[in-house]
Amino acid sequence: xxxxxxxxxxxxxxxxxxxxxxxxxxxxxxxxxxxxxxxxxxxxxxxxxxxxxxxxxxxxxxxxxxxxxxxxxxxxxxxxxxxxxxxxxxxxxxxxxxxxxxxxxxxxxxxxxxxxxxxxxxxxxxxxxxxxxxxxxxxxxxxxxxxxxxxxxxxxxxxxxxxxxxxxxxxxxxxxxxxxxxxxxxxxxxxxxxxxxxxxxxxxxxxxxxxxxxxxxxxxxxxxxxxxxxxxxxxxxxxxxxxxxxxxxxxxxxxxxxxxxxxxxxxxxxxxxxxxxxxxxxxxxxxxxxxxxxxxxxxxxxxxxxxxxxxxxxxxxxxxxxxxxxxxxxxxxxxxxxxxxxxxxxxxxxxxxxxxxxxxxxxxxxxxxxxxxx
Numbered sequence: 525x526x527x528x529x530x531x532x533x534x535x536x537x538x539x540x541x542x543x544x545x546x547x548x549x550x551x552x553x554x555x556x557x558x559x560x561x562x563x564x565x566x567x568x569x570x571x572x573x574x575x576x577x578x579x580x581x582x583x584x585x586x587x588x589x590x591x592x593x594x595x596x597x598x599x600x601x602x603x604x605x606x607x608x609x610x611x612x613x614x615x616x617x618x619x620x621x622x623x624x625x626x627x628x629x630x631x632x633x634x635x636x637x638x639x640x641x642x643x644x645x646x647x648x649x650x651x652x653x654x655x656x657x658x659x660x661x662x663x664x665x666x667x668x669x670x671x672x673x674x675x676x677x678x679x680x681x682x683x684x685x686x687x688x689x690x691x692x693x694x695x696x697x698x699x700x701x702x703x704x705x706x707x708x709x710x711x712x713x714x715x716x717x718x719x720x721x722x723x724x725x726x727x728x729x730x731x732x733x734x735x736x737x738x739x740x741x742x743x744x745x746x747x748x749x750x751x752x753x754x755x756x757x758x759x760x761x762x763x764x765x766x767x768x769x770x771x772x773x774x775x776x777x778x779x780x781x782x783x784x785x786x787x788x789x790x791x792x793x794x795x796x797x798x799x800x801x802x803x804x805x806x807x808x809x810x811x812x813x814x815x816x817x818x819x820x821x822x823x824x825x826x827x828x829x830x831x832x833x834x835x836x837x838x839x840x841x842x843x844x845x846x847x848x849x850x851x852x853x854x855x856x857x858x859x860x861x862x863x864x865x866x867x868x869x870x871x872x873x874x875x876x877x878x879x880x881x882x883x884x885x886x887x888x889x890x891x892x893x894x895x896x897x898x
Contacts, residue, residue: 596883
């Protein structure tokens with residue numbers, strides 16, 4: 525896309541950013557090249573990364589007419605909490621890579637926007653500091669090789685007041701992300717996994733002779749042996765809602781319900797794990813039909829507009845997660861930038877709902893879709 529501000533001038537997010545693609549451009553100019561690659565990149569040939577956006581664009585909506593939308597309201601409830609819209613901030617590691625306040629700035633913006641913020645196990649601020657901001661915080665859980673430490677994280681999340689747990693189940697190890705491999709990507713000093721005792725002297729901070737230091741270190745920390753029995757054990761150990769992230773097969777969605785999950789995230793990890801995996805939106809309707817209301821269904825991957833949110837709702841989702849755009853906003857303008865991202869989504873969603881003849885989220889479920897040829 526063309527730049528919307530003259531070359532050499534700084535972006536003013538309230539004046540110059542009118543959609544999330546504008547924020548992407550502002551963020552790209554603000555980030556070091558290797559950090560941009562870490563945020564923007566996917567695994568392998570990035571086929572799935574590109575497919576996520578292409579698949580959403582293929583979903584055409586069939587709007588309804590002559591419906592009263594004067595009081596169009598995008599509010600929704602997720603896991604017992606009323607939110608300003610059916611959107612949550614996705615778990616993303618190391619927000620301090622793009623802004624010194626890291627997750628604290630992002631969480632403050634999410635609180636003001638009235639949406640849940642998902643704190644990653646690999647966040648660069650502690651879970652206690654993040655929940656201290658207020659608002660609704662979910663905790664994304666990576667299963668560590670040390671099971672005791674895994675459940676210590678669960679206990680910390682409970683004690684800190686997290687409203688839900690989100691085990692990520694599609695990362696037996698980190699996908700081969702060629703941009704990071706070529707850059708020999710390492711974490712800079714001062715950016716670390718604050719919830720874990722790794723410190724700034726870990727493998728993730730030491731330049732490798734080849735490959736990604738972060739991938740090597742993450743592989744040594746996460747277990748490739750996570751199974752359904754572990755999820756069932758987690759269910760026995762906590763009363764918090766469990767949202768399983770990384771589901772793409774309808775059979776796994778049903779198994780998740782049977783294991784005690786309260787929700788699932790239909791996700792291919794933003795195109796960062798198995799390259800060639802199906803876009804979540806392509807299997808969303810099948811998965812929503814399979815679970816039949818037995819658990820909440822969220823979509824993750826490629827959401828870039830309020831119309832994308834409406835597409836997900838029409839296909840059976842209860843809400844969506846938004847990931848990279850939050851980091852774009854954070855890189856471009858800190859808390860204000862994240863607030864602009866979430867504000868644009870709210871504005872666009874209300875616009876899309878009303879123009880589709882929907883007075884709210886429930887009505888969006890009645891909208892038909894047509895999938896155009898690729």
